[in-house]
Amino acid sequence: MADELVFYSNPMSRRRIARWMLEEVGAPYRVEWLTFEGSIKSPDYLAVNPMGKVPAIRHDRTVITEAAAICAYMADAFPEAGLAPPxxxxxxxxxxxxxxxxxxxxxxxxxxxxxxxxxxxxxxxxxxxxxxxxxxxxxxxxxxxxxxxxxxxxxxxxxxxxxxxxxxxxxxxxxxxxxxxxxxxxxxxAYLKAKALDDEEMHRQLAAAKG
The missing domain is CATH 1.20.1050.10 (Glutathione S-transferase Yfyf (Class Pi); Chain A, domain 2)
Known part of the structure; x- marks a missing residue:
C-alpha cells in the first residue's frame, strides 16, 4: 500500500512516545506487535532495526527508529497536524x-x-x-x-x-x-487515546501469558 504507515511496538516499552505522536498526527496506521522473547529479534524485524528495539515506524519505504527521530519525522511528514514550528x-x-x-x-x-x-x-x-x-x-x-x-x-x-x-x-x-x-x-x-490503546494491548498480552 502506497504511503502505508506501520508502527512496530511492544506495549511494555518506550513505544508510548511514538504512539502518542501517531495519535497527535491523526494519520491512519497499522501496528505490528513484537515480543521481547521472539519476534523483536527475528530477521524480519532486525532488517527494520538492527538493534532489535522498539519503537520504530515504516512510512512507505522510509524507516525511522529512535523516539525523538520519530517525533521529528512525523511532524514534518504530516505538516497539516501543526506539530512543528516554521x-x-x-x-x-x-x-x-x-x-x-x-x-x-x-x-x-x-x-x-x-x-x-x-x-x-x-x-x-x-x-x-x-x-x-x-x-x-x-x-x-x-x-x-x-x-x-x-x-x-x-x-x-x-x-x-x-x-x-x-x-x-x-x-x-x-x-x-x-x-x-x-x-x-x-x-x-491524543495522549489519552494512545495510553488507552497501549494499556489495552498490555493487559491482553499479560492475560495471554497467564494462560
Missing part, C-alpha cells in the same frame, strides 16, 4: 528535543543505575551532572506554557513523555515546575 523558528524545538534525547536520558540512566560521575570528570560526559540537567530541564519548561512558546509541538510529546515517566517512577526530582508542565499535557485527547 523552519526559521525551530531553535527551541530542536534544542530541547535533542537535549531530552541526549543529556536528560543519559543523566537519568546513570542515576538509575546507581552510578556517579566524579565531579572532576563532569566535563567529559555529555550529560554533565544530574543536578545541572535537572536545572536545565526546569528552565526549559518554565519559560513558556509549551517548550517553544504558546504552541504545543512534537517536542512537547517527547519532553512531556520523559517527565511523565520520570515523575511516575521517581527518576526525576518531583519539582513543582515539572508537575505543572505535565499537568498542561496529560489531558490531551
Amino acid at each position: 523552519t526559521n523558528q525551530r531553535g527551541d524545538y530542536y534544542r530541547w528535543l535533542f537535549f531530552a534525547a541526549g543529556p536528560l536520558e543519559m543523566a537519568v540512566s546513570v542515576k538509575a543505575f546507581g552510578l556517579e560521575v566524579p565531579k572532576e570528570r563532569e566535563r567529559s560526559i555529555g550529560s554533565g551532572s544530574y543536578e545541572s540537567v535537572m536545572d536545565t530541564l526546569s528552565y526549559a519548561v518554565t519559560r513558556h506554557p509549551y517548550i517553544t512558546g504558546d504552541r504545543f509541538t512534537a517536542t512537547d510529546v517527547y519532553v512531556g513523555s520523559h517527565i511523565s515517566w520520570g515523575l511516575q517512577f521517581g527518576t526525576l526530582e518531583a519539582r513543582p515546575e515539572f508537575t505543572a508542565y505535565w499537568d498542561r499535557l496529560k489531558d490531551r485527547p
Whole structure:
C-alpha cells in the first residue's frame, strides 16, 4: 500500500512516545506487535532495526527508529497536524528535543543505575551532572506554557513523555515546575487515546501469558 504507515511496538516499552505522536498526527496506521522473547529479534524485524528495539515506524519505504527521530519525522511528514514550528523558528524545538534525547536520558540512566560521575570528570560526559540537567530541564519548561512558546509541538510529546515517566517512577526530582508542565499535557485527547490503546494491548498480552 502506497504511503502505508506501520508502527512496530511492544506495549511494555518506550513505544508510548511514538504512539502518542501517531495519535497527535491523526494519520491512519497499522501496528505490528513484537515480543521481547521472539519476534523483536527475528530477521524480519532486525532488517527494520538492527538493534532489535522498539519503537520504530515504516512510512512507505522510509524507516525511522529512535523516539525523538520519530517525533521529528512525523511532524514534518504530516505538516497539516501543526506539530512543528516554521523552519526559521525551530531553535527551541530542536534544542530541547535533542537535549531530552541526549543529556536528560543519559543523566537519568546513570542515576538509575546507581552510578556517579566524579565531579572532576563532569566535563567529559555529555550529560554533565544530574543536578545541572535537572536545572536545565526546569528552565526549559518554565519559560513558556509549551517548550517553544504558546504552541504545543512534537517536542512537547517527547519532553512531556520523559517527565511523565520520570515523575511516575521517581527518576526525576518531583519539582513543582515539572508537575505543572505535565499537568498542561496529560489531558490531551491524543495522549489519552494512545495510553488507552497501549494499556489495552498490555493487559491482553499479560492475560495471554497467564494462560
